[in-house]
Amino acid sequence: MKLSPFVLSSALFSALQSAHGIVIDERDCDEGGTNTSTIQWGPCDPSVVTDSSDFSCGFLEIPIDYHNSSMGKGRIAVIKANATNERRGTYFMNPGGPGGSGLEALSSSPTASYLLNVTGGFYDIVSWDPRGIGSLSIPGDVFCFDSVDEYDAFFNGTIEFSGIEMTGNFTDQSDIDALLAQAGTMQQKYVELGKRCQQHSDGKYLKYIGTSATVRDLLALADALDGPGAPVNYFGYSYGTILGSWLVNMFPNRVGRIILDGVIDPQLFGSVELSLGWQHQLHNADDVYAGLVTGCALAGPAGCAIASEGQSPADVNNDIQTVLGLAHDAARKNSSAPLTSGQLRTALYPYMYQPAQWANLTNSVFPEVFQIVEGESQGTSNVTKRAQLFDRSVVRRAENDTKVYTTSAILCGDSKDRSGNVTMTDIFDEIISASRNISHMFASQWPSPVYICSLWPERAVERYEGPFNKTLANPILVIGNTYDPVTPFSGAQALADELGNSAKLVRMNGFGHTSTAAVGASTCINSVLLAYTVNGTLPEDNNTVCEVDDSFEIWPGVSTNMILGNMTSSGLL
Known part of the structure; x- marks a missing residue:
């Protein structure tokens, strides 16, 4: 979608960009325009979409900067699952992250079939690798190192690899002193990291991969697939809700049927500043662990290999805390310990997103972790097995097999x-405080992409x-889990309150990240989605x-409702 005819002098535009980096004029949002690019559909790249038989792929040309044509053109890689019923239009999907590949997410079973089912099969389901993401879009993934060896050498000997060592709720002064002693080193490293990314x-x-530009790309996709000015239908998950929130408020007249x-x-x-405020996102993390x-x-x-007969939830928790304590003590005695408590917390946290993986965690992963940590405490360890379990949480992608900084760059x-x-030091103080007051288990996880932000050298031009x-052209549906x-x-409650009559709120009474954490196993949620996407019907309140x-x-x-019914006696809340 091209910008409406509203021209600023280049000097004034540059000054506004430098000072604020915000939307230049609200008319740009409300009016919009038309992108005349089209998509030529064909087979999908097998290096990204492994099972491509049910999908078509293509590219949409985009301007790098919607306000400055001299920056040239880029492209976004797009994937489509065709409607299975009489087609009414398109439903777009962003899987979150930021940094999640839409191509990979839509082609991963059972995402496409689930979305086709809850839209009645009346819509093509389309996703894309937004600007700054993946190996096919331009701009694509953000890299700052040419190889993982270069990355390893840069952060060697720092908490980037070992994680933050702490026990309980971070009150041990020796743990506090050890963390604060790393402040100068990590500040220097992250300042240098930003320079490496720029260079x-x-x-x-870097300044052209922000969410506002991606909102405009989404409208360009809708123009190309459903016609100029068509209402946008959209599923946004996690970070995709930020994209969705900006979409519906930047372009309220383009709002079709949108689920956040x-x-x-x-x-x-x-x-x-995300470096100091992100910890509030962990408000329910310990509830999920409970x-x-x-x-x-x-x-x-x-059913659960780490439980003993007759154990209470508090007993199971104590066993896990004991292992964390042993890993902590081993790392304090030997800085080269292959598995630290900091690494364990960071690796454990993603399992809180997916209750469907809890049985695997407790029956396969945890028993091996316990063996490794027990070996460490006795002066022996299996480094090879540790490496197979956890890989420093390094996300690698593309042919150069190095660290990707897309999430940090966008956030x-x-x-x-x-x-x-x-x-x-301020960031570490916030982590210590959050470990005491918000999440004992997970506030100390490190590294995390948001903690770079106060030292990140770039901001998006818009x-x-x-x-x-x-006030939106059509009301949207907002969904949140009881324990996410x-x-x-x-967050869902706040957005619904902000939008007033333009939104309806539904709560899924379960665990995990987004309603899809239950793998579509809520007949109620499925019915709400189907009624909205097919008929536009929303809950009354x-x-x-x-x-x-x-x-x-x-x-x-063991079902979700059984766990919810017994959590009050867990001794952990």
Whole structure:
């Protein structure tokens, strides 16, 4: 979609970009325009879409900068699953991240079939690798190192690899002193990292991969596939809810039927420096962990290998804490210990997203972890096995097999302007405070992409900073889980409140990240989605609560409702 005919002098435009980096004029949002690019569909790249028989792929040309044509053109890689019923249009899907590949997400079973089912088969389901993501879009993934060896050498001997060592709720002064002693080193490293990213081959694109530009790309996709000015139908998950929140408020007249699931409050996102404010996203993380140990205790040793007969949830938790303590003590005695408590917490956290993986965690992963840590405490360890279990949380992609910084680049590029006063000591102090007051288990995980933001050198040339209470052409559906480890239900509630009559709120009474954490196993949620996508019907009020079907068993014989009914006696809340 091209910008409406509104011209600024280049000098004034540059000055505004430098000072604020925000949406230049609200008319740009409300009016929009038409992108005349088209998509030629064909086979999908097998290096990205492994099972491509049910999908078509193509590219859409985009301007690198919607406000400055001299920056030239880029492209976004697009994937489509065809409607199975009489086609009414397109439903777009963003899987979150930021950094998640839409091509990979849509082609991963059972995503496409699920979305086709809850839209009645009446829509093509389309996703894409947004600018800054993947190996096929241009600009693509953000790299700052040419090889993983270069990355390893750069961060060798720092908490980037070992994680943050702590026990309990981070009150041991020796742990605090050890972390704060790393502040100067990590600040220097992250400042240098930002420079490396700027100087890398694609560094020139860092300021052009923000969410506002991606909103405009999404409208260009809708123009190309459903006609100029067509209403946009959209599923946004996790970070995709920020994309969706900006979409509906930047272009309220383009809103079709939009579902935002696993919501980050856009007001909070834009009003704090993420390095100091992100910890509030962990508000329910320990509740999810409490659900895990409660379910394990209910399953008993027959279903959950780390449980013993008759153990309570508190007993299971104590066993896990003991292992974390042993790993902590081993790392304190030997800095080259192959598995630290910091690495364990960081590796454990993603399992909070997916209750469907809890049985695998407790029956396969944890028993091996326990053996490794026990070996460390006795002066022996299996380094090879440790490496197979956890790989420093390094995300690698593309042919050069190195670290990807896409998530940091987008989050930091979109975030509040740097105050210039935030130091790594301030960030560490916030982590210590959050470990005491928000999440004992997960506030200390390191590394995390948001902690770079106060030192990140770039901001997007265009950022939307509100308002977030526009009156929309059509009301949208907002969904949140009771216990979500990274997008607490309060975010969904806040967005629904901000939008007023333009949104309806539904709560799924379960665990994990977004309603898809139950793998579509909520008949209630599925019915709400189907009624909305097919008929435009929304719940009458914001008090709708959907349960997870009892047929969705996390361990044999243990359902979500069973865990919820026993959590109050867990001793962990």
